[in-house]
Amino acid sequence: MTKIGLMGCGAIGSEVAAAVAQKRAGDARLVALFDQDADRAAALARQLSLSVPIHSDVAGFLSAPGLEMVVECASPGAVKAHAEAVLSGGKDLLMVSSGALTDTALFRRLADLSRERGRRLIIPAGALGGIDAIRAARDSLEEVVLTTTKPPRGLAGAPGFREWESREITEAQVIFDGSALEAIKLFPANVNVGATLSLAGLGPERTRVRVVADPQSPGNVHEIYARGDSGVMRFTLENRPHDRNPRTSYLAVLSLLETLRGACTHGPRIGG
Ligand SMILES: NC(=O)c1ccc[n+]([C@@H]2O[C@H](COP(=O)([O-])OP(=O)(O)OC[C@H]3O[C@@H](n4cnc5c(N)ncnc54)[C@H](O)[C@@H]3O)[C@@H](O)[C@H]2O)c1
Numbered sequence: 001m002t003k004i005g006l007m008g009c010g011a012i013g014s015e016v017a018a019a020v021a022q023k024r025a026g027d028a029r030l031v032a033l034f035d036q037d038a039d040r041a042a043a044l045a046r047q048l049s050l051s052v053p054i055h056s057d058v059a060g061f062l063s064a065p066g067l068e069m070v071v072e073c074a075s076p077g078a079v080k081a082h083a084e085a086v087l088s089g090g091k092d093l094l095m096v097s098s099g100a101l102t103d104t105a106l107f108r109r110l111a112d113l114s115r116e117r118g119r120r121l122i123i124p125a126g127a128l129g130g131i132d133a134i135r136a137a138r139d140s141l142e143e144v145v146l147t148t149t150k151p152p153r154g155l156a157g158a159p160g161f162r163e164w165e166s167r168e169i170t171e172a173q174v175i176f177d178g179s180a181l182e183a184i185k186l187f188p189a190n191v192n193v194g195a196t197l198s199l200a201g202l203g204p205e206r207t208r209v210r211v212v213a214d215p216q217s218p219g220n221v222h223e224i225y226a227r228g229d230s231g232v233m234r235f236t237l238e239n240r241p242h243d244r245n246p247r248t249s250y251l252a253v254l255s256l257l258e259t260l261r262g263a264c265t266h267g268p269r270i271g272g
Helices: 011-021 038-047 058-062 076-088 098-102 104-117 131-140 159-164 180-186 192-200 250-264
Strands: 002-007 028-034 069-072 092-095 141-150 173-179 207-213 220-228 231-239
Touching (some): 002 011, 002 058, 002 250, 011 028, 011 038, 028 058, 058 076, 069 076, 069 250, 076 092, 076 098, 076 104, 098 180, 098 192, 131 220, 141 192, 159 207, 180 192, 180 207, 192 207, 231 250
Parallel strands (some): 002 028, 002 069, 069 092
Antiparallel strands (some): 173 207
């Protein structure tokens, strides 16, 4: 039974906590909750009748008795602030805010720490599919492009969407076209997918990301185009936005839970 601590008790974190409590997330047990907004963590604990300690300081959280793995569902800022402490404190880190890792110096430090401490640093595919194929072909890839299309409300609040907030968008509009590195700065809560794709493939500078606002979009749509020696790959995902947070796709929750099951449970695994 892997003892896990939850970092971030919002839309994704609440689903993880519920799945773990209901034994839908493999052999995992929740031993601590952490959120910068302690009221959110307390509300989640109440809602699920969890009797686990609640922390709003990271030191207390990381010293929860028996804690083996931190599941991060908070923000790229939380990864920047706390990921090194998690790994150097001897815990595994399963993290969804992959956008933080377009900071290549941080990624290198975390990768080194993970090797040195013998702890796992796991980044789920999240709201994307096809990451296994991109990873397998990475050395021979020549081009990788991600086009992310969302209804305008799914981009609201992003620095890269600021000048569009007051305009009426009536048809598909390209809001951004550039590297994954720039994309994550301008759309930190929207394009973790671009970061994950770039980490699996060509890196944040060579992965192209396009962000499109489309009022007719059926959801959060991600289209991957990749070309290389192995051939051409095209993946399209039409993801349903999460009920509580339209910037997040529900598939990101499912992917995290499946990754958690894989990390905590022995048995066959299909597809990597
Ligand atoms: N990899 C993917 O495909 C993918 C997909 C969707 C979302 N995400 C990312 O997952 C993360 C969580 O998404 P969500 O929809 O649950 O967000 P949310 O806003 O609903 O919840 C985030 C929670 O984390 C807490 N938090 C934020 N920063 C913190 C910090 N520095 N320290 C402690 N607590 C902190 C907030 O108070 C909040 O309760 C976000 O970073 C989001 O961008 C990744």
